[in-house]
Amino acid sequence: MYEELPDEELFGPGDFSDSGELEVDNIMNEAESHENDAQLTPDPLISSNSEPQKTVFPSIPGLFLYKNLLTQEQQNKLVDAIINEGYFERPESNQAMCFGTLPPFIMRVVDIIENIPSIFPDEIKHRKPLFDQSIINVYKPGDGINSHVDLDRFEDGIVIISLLSACAMKFIPAYLINKELGYSDTSTATNPNEVIPVILRPGDVLAMSGPARYDWAHGIEATKIDIIGDERIVRKVRVSITLRKMKEIQVLNQCADN
Numbered sequence: 001m002y003e004e005l006p007d008e009e010l011f012g013p014g015d016f017s018d019s020g021e022l023e024v025d026n027i028m029n030e031a032e033s034h035e036n037d038a039q040l041t042p043d044p045l046i047s048s049n050s051e052p053q054k055t056v057f058p059s060i061p062g063l064f065l066y067k068n069l070l071t072q073e074q075q076n077k078l079v080d081a082i083i084n085e086g087y088f089e090r091p092e093s094n095q096a097m098c099f100g101t102l103p104p105f106i107m108r109v110v111d112i113i114e115n116i117p118s119i120f121p122d123e124i125k126h127r128k129p130l131f132d133q134s135i136i137n138v139y140k141p142g143d144g145i146n147s148h149v150d151l152d153r154f155e156d157g158i159v160i161i162s163l164l165s166a167c168a169m170k171f172i173p174a175y176l177i178n179k180e181l182g183y184s185d186t187s188t189a190t191n192p193n194e195v196i197p198v199i200l201r202p203g204d205v206l207a208m209s210g211p212a213r214y215d216w217a218h219g220i221e222a223t224k225i226d227i228i229g230d231e232r233i234v235r236k237v238r239v240s241i242t243l244r245k246m247k248e249i250q251v252l253n254q255c256a257d258n
């Protein structure tokens with residue numbers, strides 16, 4: 001079901017800035033080292049109709065961070081499933097994707113996300129399916145992803161799940177990266193120097209819709225250490241799962257191609 005992402009053009013930015021060899025052992029070691037952490041993670045508020053605590057970013061409407069949404073056990077299960085599926089057996093693989101019906105281990109997280117009342121505006125929240133595409137990215141310490149706005153072929157309403165390591169994701173006004181393309185600024189981002197760092201930790205879920213998805217670019221610096229204010233994050237191997245919905249026209253084109 002999953003395959004490696006061969007075509008950056010088609011499916012979005014896969015522009016890892018330092019892609020040396022990835023050893024799947026790294027992921028496993030990280031997973032094992034977290035196996036006994038379960039008791040450290042507070043129970044998330046995931047029962048239906050209750051809103052888990054979220055961090056909002058006043059400059060970036062539509063950006064919500066649900067810290068620690070996944071318990072340590074849920075995180076371990078996800079990492080185990082990713083390892084067991086063998087997506088990253090080849091040393092050079094650092095990305096795997098799936099279209100259409102998502103695998104059960106991802107759907108379990110989608111169930112949690114679907115039950116967060118205000119994660120997205122209603123028209124996004126109630127679409128069926130909520131997501132039909134997932135990308136799993138593996139970052140070695142020092143890897144990053146260039147600042148980008150997710151491609152227009154994806155609908156609004158995107159979620160990023162973080163596993164195994166913390167990192168800082170930086171948001172910058174999108175017109176800064178679109179300048180060369182001649183895009184005009186219709187953005188909600190008014191200060192061109194504005195860089196908003198968002199620390200993503202294992203178990204966190206980041207949701208982007210509206211201005212957060214279209215007016216701001218997100219990226220992860222290629223560095224082994226993030227320094228955000230007083231905090232120093234030494235990166236370990238990080239796994240992320242990005243969930244999106246393809247626009248209908250893309251799905252039709254894909255069917256026509258096959």
Ligand SMILES: O=C(O)CCC(=O)C(=O)O
Nearest residue numbers: 012135137150160240242
């Ligand atoms: O890996 C991440 O945390 C971000 C991934 C991302 O932005 C993307 O795949 O478009």
Ligand SMILES: [Fe+2]
Nearest residue numbers: 148149150218
């Ligand atoms: Fe992205």
